[in-house]
Amino acid sequence: MPVPDLFLAMMKEEWRIHSTIFGSLGFALFPAVVAVFALLGSLTLPLFADVLPYAAVALLAHALFLLMGVMVGSFGLMGREFMNRRFGQASLVAYASRSLPVSERRIFAAFLVKDTVYYILLYVLPFAAGFAAATPFIGLDPGLGLLAFVSLALAFLLGLSVVCFLSTLYARSVALLAGTVIVLAVAGVAASRSGLAVLPPYAFFLDPAPEPFALSLLLILVPAAVSVLFVTVEYPDRTKRFKNSLDPLAERVRALGSAHFIAKDALDLLRSEGGAGKVIFSFLFPLGLIWVCLRVLIRFIPGIDPLVVFAVLLGVISATIYNWLTEFDSFTSYAFLPVRVSEVIDAKLKSYGLANLLPATVLALAAATAGGAGTFIPALAAFLSVSVYTLAVTVYLTGLHPNVMLYSAGVFLRYLLAISPALLLLIFASILDPWYAALSLLLIAPAAFLLSRGRAKWQAWEMPGY
Numbered sequence: 001m002p003v004p005d006l007f008l009a010m011m012k013e014e015w016r017i018h019s020t021i022f023g024s025l026g027f028a029l030f031p032a033v034v035a036v037f038a039l040l041g042s043l044t045l046p047l048f049a050d051v052l053p054y055a056a057v058a059l060l061a062h063a064l065f066l067l068m069g070v071m072v073g074s075f076g077l078m079g080r081e082f083m084n085r086r087f088g089q090a091s092l093v094a095y096a097s098r099s100l101p102v103s104e105r106r107i108f109a110a111f112l113v114k115d116t117v118y119y120i121l122l123y124v125l126p127f128a129a130g131f132a133a134a135t136p137f138i139g140l141d142p143g144l145g146l147l148a149f150v151s152l153a154l155a156f157l158l159g160l161s162v163v164c165f166l167s168t169l170y171a172r173s174v175a176l177l178a179g180t181v182i183v184l185a186v187a188g189v190a191a192s193r194s195g196l197a198v199l200p201p202y203a204f205f206l207d208p209a210p211e212p213f214a215l216s217l218l219l220i221l222v223p224a225a226v227s228v229l230f231v232t233v234e235y236p237d238r239t240k241r242f243k244n245s246l247d248p249l250a251e252r253v254r255a256l257g258s259a260h261f262i263a264k265d266a267l268d269l270l271r272s273e274g275g276a277g278k279v280i281f282s283f284l285f286p287l288g289l290i291w292v293c294l295r296v297l298i299r300f301i302p303g304i305d306p307l308v309v310f311a312v313l314l315g316v317i318s319a320t321i322y323n324w325l326t327e328f329d330s331f332t333s334y335a336f337l338p339v340r341v342s343e344v345i346d347a348k349l350k351s352y353g354l355a356n357l358l359p360a361t362v363l364a365l366a367a368a369t370a371g372g373a374g375t376f377i378p379a380l381a382a383f384l385s386v387s388v389y390t391l392a393v394t395v396y397l398t399g400l401h402p403n404v405m406l407y408s409a410g411v412f413l414r415y416l417l418a419i420s421p422a423l424l425l426l427i428f429a430s431i432l433d434p435w436y437a438a439l440s441l442l443l444i445a446p447a448a449f450l451l452s453r454g455r456a457k458w459q460a461w462e463m464p465g466y
Helices: 003-022 024-028 030-043 054-072 075-086 093-098 104-137 143-172 174-193 200-206 210-230 246-252 259-271 275-297 306-317 320-326 341-355 357-370 373-398 409-432 434-460
Strands: none
Touching (some): 003 104, 030 104, 030 409, 054 104, 104 143, 143 174, 143 200, 143 210, 275 306, 306 357, 306 373, 306 409, 320 373, 357 373, 373 409, 373 434, 409 434
8 A cells, every 4th residue: 555545545544533532623723723722822922022022932942842742742652552451343454464465664664754744733733833823913024824834843752753763663672662762862062051952943033044944954853763763563462460459459559539530540551551651751751841931931031930930830731640540541441331431530630649749749849949039939839720620621521531522612622711821821920920829829719610510511511433
């Protein structure tokens, strides 16, 4: 089967899955929501130009799309788990090598091209179009819209290709992955100290010269080529045996209630493929990039407290832990048991609370290493409040299915409208005085209300199949 045919089949499959869940119109409007928010955000840039220079906004935008590429690029890490836990429920074209005479490399090459085109159309193009539409009203050259599209696409592809490369290494050898990450980290530090561009797509946006463009393409094409050459899509069947740990683990958390549900969540995370890889690729790696960007922003915004802003963003990122807990778990698994949806949600919330010790530890380490002890208390308050509020919004809007429901235009719009104003107010208030971040504790009350409503809302809802 030629690569173009595989590509078309994968594009149709991606559309079929999402449009079946949300309806064709609901999913088709998702890019429109991205474009409208990019337009509105761009129109506000002159209002905050004294506090947030355009160069800093451009850095944040490129870091955002780099992180987006990181999230999309972990296919090599998640592939084995999808096979073991979802194959048969959603038979993906990506695993056609199991039954058809199609090579893994050809499939993965088509998969990379599909992800590139699909997510650029879904995110990058609408974002750039919204920014371009705003340029005449904020005194910027409309040509910057095209430049932003190219540079943001490069940033997205850089994140996607690098993490595809790293996750391919992880699928083959954890030691090889660790060594490669260390080498890349040392190279990145050396490049930053020598004055070289650590993020070439951002350098290309500031100065559209051939050098940063060529460097961006090199950093994209080389890891992608290595990933295609050494990819492992078809994983050998193997039998795993574990001793019965459910009851002993449930006994340890019995005081929390929902003990067996919490124990099941813990065992799912521990025994699923890529346990450590999940933490690296979907949590610690993005947080590391955010921390680096915040350290850079200090040069643009002298009054910013990086620890408080990091705590706010950490609270949002920590909501992905809830995605881990619900990623491969469907309420249909409990349908034959005397269990209600609200009970499962309650158990997920308790599991989330225990798992949230990880980001709290990250925040403490960031405060200790960056000399932020003086603002650790308001930063901790901001992290806890934002984490609880973001979780409550996620539960209310998506129930037990956040990984797919957020691709609905209506759900995504309500998610942004519920979270963005609170985050922006907290960040700008912390610039005036870091202790103003403690006002985030006011978010606890609406969070409790949303959780209560969410438990009742999803009691009678059934996840569509595809």
